[in-house]
Amino acid sequence: MTTFVAQRNGRAATAEELAPLAFAGYAHFTAMQVRDGRVRGLDLHLERLRFASLEMFGRAVPDERVRAHLRTALEAGPGDVSLTATMYAPAHESVAAGAAVEPDVLVRTRPAASAPECPLALAAVEYERFLPAVKHVGEVAKVYTPRQAVGQGFDDAAFVDRRGRLSEASIWNLAFWDGEAVVWPEAEMLTGTMMGVVRRQLDRLGVPQRLQEVTLADLPALSGGVVMNSWSPGVAVKRIGSVALPQAPAFLELLHRAYEAEPPTAP
Structure with missing residues (x-):
């Protein structure tokens, strides 16, 4: 085997x-x-x-x-x-x-893969994916931008569109916390399957959620941020560009609890 x-x-x-x-x-x-x-x-x-x-x-x-x-x-x-x-x-x-x-x-x-445990620092990179609703192959940016970010002292890269909105990260979705509700960035992006799992389970748990345009200027008013993909429902983000984000352990725990509430299925 x-x-x-x-x-x-x-x-x-x-x-x-x-x-x-x-x-x-x-x-x-x-x-x-x-x-x-x-x-x-x-x-x-x-x-x-x-x-x-x-x-x-x-x-x-x-x-x-x-x-x-x-x-x-x-x-x-x-x-x-x-x-x-x-x-x-x-x-x-x-x-x-x-x-x-x-x-x-x-x-x-x-x-099997696992996500990093330490909070991540993300470089803010101006980039928009072609055909963003489709998870297609051949995207140089999802490898090139993290490589460049690491060379600048970051762990990975977050994407900012031409309107200044944060959309997603290299191989991750972004999510934020305002202290009471989960804030999902409003922009053209790939909706991740982990994002879909977490959103429907947060609904079932009665946790407030909203879609909102998020720019770098909006980050200081937020109470925490994470990235998520199939590896994890939440890895803390400590900084995007030059803007620091506070750690929000309760937010991370909530996302992981929502994920664990999703029943696993055999193909």
């Missing part, structure tokens, strides 16, 4: 099948943490894949078939892994010509 699995449409992927994908930049994916063979927010991952496939290929793989491919990959490894499901078209020239093509499904697993 191995942690590293790569399967195409439910079968072990060959080098010949993977070679064209290695040089292609037209695909989308979702990434999840699997624990004991189960995933929190599985429905959100399936919804993400379905929406993005219709947007990029004009057709989507049925959810049940996607789940079957996920199960097959998980059966080949341990119960705790990181899993990535990628949708791509082997001949994307047909897609470019306007044809509706059902994509192939590449499922990969690797060792």
Whole structure:
């Protein structure tokens, strides 16, 4: 049994099948943490894949078939892994010509991941993602901007759009706390599956939430901030650019409690 699995449409992927994908930049994916063979927010991952496939290929793989491919990959490894499901078209020239093509499904697993525990300092970088509602591949910025940020003494990068609004971070969503309510930045961004899990569970817990445009100038009035992705429902942020954010342990505890309230599901 191995942690590293790569399967195409439910079968072990060959080098010949993977070679064209290695040089292609037209695909989308979702990434999840699997624990004991189960995933929190599985429905959100399936919804993400379905929406993005219709947007990029004009057709989507049925959810049940996607789940079957996920199960097959998980059966080949341990119960705790990181899993990535990628949708791509082997001949994307047909897609470019306007044809509706059902994509192939590449499922990969690797060792389970965990988030950093220390509060992060984020560089403020002016950047807007292309097709932000889709988690697509080939984004140089999500590696380049953190690399540049680290060289400047930060841990990662947060994105600021042309209107000065904070949107998201390199591979994270942002969330803030005003002392009473969770504040989600209003801007064009990728809505993360962890973000979706946390939001619906906060609703069930009766915690106030609101959508608000957040600029660097707004940060001093807030009581804390975090980043979140499939690794964690909340990693504290201590600074964005030159603006310090207060630590908010109660906010972090609330986000983690909301995440734990989400029942895990087997594919």
